[in-house]
Amino acid sequence: xxxxxxxxxxxxxxxxxxxxxxxxxxxxxxxxxxxxxxxxxxxxxxxxxxxxxxxxxxxxxxxxxxxxxxxxxxxxxxxxxxxxxxxxxxxxxxxxxxxxxxxxxxxxxxxxxxxxxxxxxxxxxxxxxxxxxxxxxxxxxxxxxxxxxxxxxxxxxxxxxxxxxxxxxxxxxxxxxxxxxxxxxxxxxxxxxxxxxxxxxxxxxxxxxxxxxxxxxxxxxxxxxxxxxxxxxxxxxxxxxxxxxxxxxxxxxxxxxxxxxxxxxxxxxxxxxxxxxxxxxxxxxxxxxxxxxxxxxxxxxxxxxxxxxxxxxxxxxxxxxxxxxxxxxxxxxxxxxxxxxxxxxxxxxxxxxxxxxxxxxxxxxxxxxxxxxxxxxxxxxxxxxxxxxxxxxxxxxxxxxxxxxxxxxxxxxxxxxxxxxxxxxxxxxxxxxxxxxxxxxxxxxxxxxxxxxxxxxxxxxxxxxxxxxxxxxxxxxxxxxxxxxxxxxxxxxxxxxxxxxxxxxxxxxxxxxxxxxxxxxxxxxxx
Numbered sequence: 001x002x003x004x005x006x007x008x009x010x011x012x013x014x015x016x017x018x019x020x021x022x023x024x025x026x027x028x029x030x031x032x033x034x035x036x037x038x039x040x041x042x043x044x045x046x047x048x049x050x051x052x053x054x055x056x057x058x059x060x061x062x063x064x065x066x067x068x069x070x071x072x073x074x075x076x077x078x079x080x081x082x083x084x085x086x087x088x089x090x091x092x093x094x095x096x097x098x099x100x101x102x103x104x105x106x107x108x109x110x111x112x113x114x115x116x117x118x119x120x121x122x123x124x125x126x127x128x129x130x131x132x133x134x135x136x137x138x139x140x141x142x143x144x145x146x147x148x149x150x151x152x153x154x155x156x157x158x159x160x161x162x163x164x165x166x167x168x169x170x171x172x173x174x175x176x177x178x179x180x181x182x183x184x185x186x187x188x189x190x191x192x193x194x195x196x197x198x199x200x201x202x203x204x205x206x207x208x209x210x211x212x213x214x215x216x217x218x219x220x221x222x223x224x225x226x227x228x229x230x231x232x233x234x235x236x237x238x239x240x241x242x243x244x245x246x247x248x249x250x251x252x253x254x255x256x257x258x259x260x261x262x263x264x265x266x267x268x269x270x271x272x273x274x275x276x277x278x279x280x281x282x283x284x285x286x287x288x289x290x291x292x293x294x295x296x297x298x299x300x301x302x303x304x305x306x307x308x309x310x311x312x313x314x315x316x317x318x319x320x321x322x323x324x325x326x327x328x329x330x331x332x333x334x335x336x337x338x339x340x341x342x343x344x345x346x347x348x349x350x351x352x353x354x355x356x357x358x359x360x361x362x363x364x365x366x367x368x369x370x371x372x373x374x375x376x377x378x379x380x381x382x383x384x385x386x387x388x389x390x391x392x393x394x395x396x397x398x399x400x401x402x403x404x405x406x407x408x409x410x411x412x413x414x415x416x417x418x419x420x421x422x423x424x425x426x427x428x429x430x431x432x433x434x435x436x437x438x439x440x441x442x443x444x445x446x447x448x449x450x451x452x453x454x455x456x457x458x459x460x461x462x463x464x465x466x467x468x469x470x471x472x473x474x475x476x477x478x479x480x481x482x483x484x485x486x487x488x489x490x491x492x493x494x495x496x497x498x499x500x501x502x503x504x505x506x507x508x509x510x511x512x513x514x515x516x517x518x519x520x521x522x523x524x525x526x527x
Contacts, residue, residue: 002354002407005366009230012223012369024221032208033228039125039197039204040187040232046130047186050278051137052179056167057275059145062260063268069275070142071519076282077135078511080468082195082485083504084132085125086492087286089199090293092119098285120201128200129190131282136189137182139518144178145171180243184236191229191236192359194471195489205229206471209361213475219368226362233357287508293501300498308502311482318398318483319466322405326462327455329406330413335443338421356411360471363404367476371400396478404472405462412461420454421447457517464514468507 058070076084091098094111108114118124161169197204205228213222263271298304355363375392382388394400424447432442470485477486484503491500 002410004370005363005407006230006358007366008369009223009226009362009366012220012365013227015220024224028208028212029225029228032203032205032225035122035202036191036204036206036229036232038122039129039202040190042122042126043129043133043190044183044187046126047134047137048179048183050130050134051182052141052172052175054134054138054275054278055142055145056171057271059142060167060260061263061271063263063271063275065272065276066260069279072276072279072283073138074135074515074518075279075512076132077518078508078515079132079283079286080195080470080485080507080511081129081132081189081193082199082470082489082492083290083507084128084282084286085196085199086488086497086500086504087289088119088124088128089492090497091285091289092116092124120199122202125197125200125202128196129193131278133186133189134278134282136185137179140178140182140185141175144175177243180240184240187236188233188357188359191233192361192471194361194474195485195492199492205232206359206361209365210471210474213365219365223365226365229359229362233359233362237357287505290501290505290508293498294505297498297502304502305499307482308487308499311484311487311503312506314398314481315467315483315485318401318405319463321398322402322409322466323459323463325402326406326409326413327417327458330410330417330458331451331455333410333414334417334421335447337418338426354411355407356409358408360404360408360469360473361475363408364472364475367400367404367407368395371395371403395476398478398481400476400478401473404476405466405469408469408472409462409465412465413458416454416458416461417451420451424450460517461514464511467510 054073058066058073079087090096093099094115099111099114099116102116103109103111103114106114119128191206193204194206194210197207198210205225209222209225209229212218212225358366371394375394375396378393379388379390382393383390394403428446429442432446437445467483468485470489473483473486474489477483482490484507488500488503488507491497491503
């Protein structure tokens with residue numbers, strides 16, 4: 001199921017019309033590719049610095065508000081990149097609140113006298129995506145810092161290293177695998193983005209795919225552009241795997257963890273400022289903006305539009321169906337892989353997890369041809385046996401979106417269920433078999449009750465990500481079908497920010513659920 005869209009994409013790109021290839025190479029690919037690579041490099045630097053710095057600050061130092069800050073640094077995960085861009089376009093507008101406050105403090109009265117650089121730029125895109133995606137690095141690196149042995153640091157100190165030298169020469173190199181994992185996840189999310197890039201006027205490969213397909217109705221050109229994205233994805237995964245090969249050197253035994261140094265005075269004040277800055281810029285400002293704009297809209301109009309309510313219902317139904325199917329398939333795969341007699345378990349898991357690495361726009365292009373063929377076969381069968389008129393049963397309904405969501409988010413379902421199965425020893429299965437239990441009874445009476453927390457976590461993660469997904473939804477949705485993400489995209493394109501603020505706020509509120517779950521699981525026993 002995961003390989004089908006990739007093979008379809010390759011075939012479509014190779015057998016497509018090459019008459020436009022010269023135009024793509026001359027006008028589209030160079031700009032889109034250079035913008036994409038520049039964006040990826042900039043985001044990697046920002047998320048690496050902010051995520052690693054935040055992880056070290058909360059791991060190595062103790063200061064007021066630290067316990068709250070540890071989980072608050074995860075809050076930007078609830079704000080998708082396109083919502084972050086949507087909010088900051090208005091916040092940083094020359095007539096917006098931030099520039100207005102700055103001009104008032106500096107004594108200027110008009111935007112003509114003082115204005116910040118335009119947010120619609122490459123620097124603005126890097127800034128916004130970095131704020132939204134740094135928690136990927138923060139989470140993985142902080143776990144690595146907390147697992148490092150205090151004995152190693154003390155040994156370095158006895159050899160004459162200062163705390164700064166110990167961090168640069170010892171701790172940071174040992175954390176490189178975790179940094180690479182976090183950065184790779186952030187870069188994959190950057191590649192998947194279409195809303196923030198288009199809002200900010202950056203022509204990336206993802207935006208070019210959407211333009212080639214939707215605007216110019218050129219599917220083969222979109223597939224050929226998508227090949228470049230697949231190459232970049234492959235390189236990101238390769239670099240991440242290469243860095244993780246050295247992770248075993250960081251997993252040393254630790255009789256005791258590194259004890260945080262207590263900060264007081266001006267050092268504590270600086271730690272509080274630098275620690276909370278990413279949270280304020282990455283969550284507090286966008287969330288407050290969305291709340292204020294939503295209240296304005298409700299106060300001025302009094303009611304929420306019926307179209308927005310319809311989009312909300314569509315989003316919930318679509319995400320719920322995709323969640324049930326994804327978790328069910330993930331449970332089946334994890335159960336099959338658990339069986340000792342199954343030889344190809346790891347390969348099956350890797351194939352099932354591959355979909356998350358494929359950007360939504362690339363996945364949508366690859367799914368189009370297989371889904372059209374299946375639609376044609378179903379339509380022919382229904383016409384011959386039941387005399388139904390020809391129609392699109394998959395592409396004309398939400399079935400195509402459900403399939404795309406299942407492929408893209410299968411990794412979450414498999415990973416969560418596998419983590420649950422890891423806590424169920426095979427000895428329980430063997431004992432149940434000796435008592436005459438069948439495999440079905442073992443699953444129903446032993447596995448399922450013990451897997452409920454893992455299944456709940458998988459359902460939560462898949463449901464929230466399905467609600468936020470924009471790229472695949474834009475390209476595969478049926479006619480006259482809107483979700484909260486596509487509603488927000490359309491409102492932002494029209495410049496009606498108050499209308500889109502309600503949809504954005506609903507997405508952010510739902511996105512807070514996995515953040516709360518992560519905070520409870522990751523920092524439950526943190527000192």
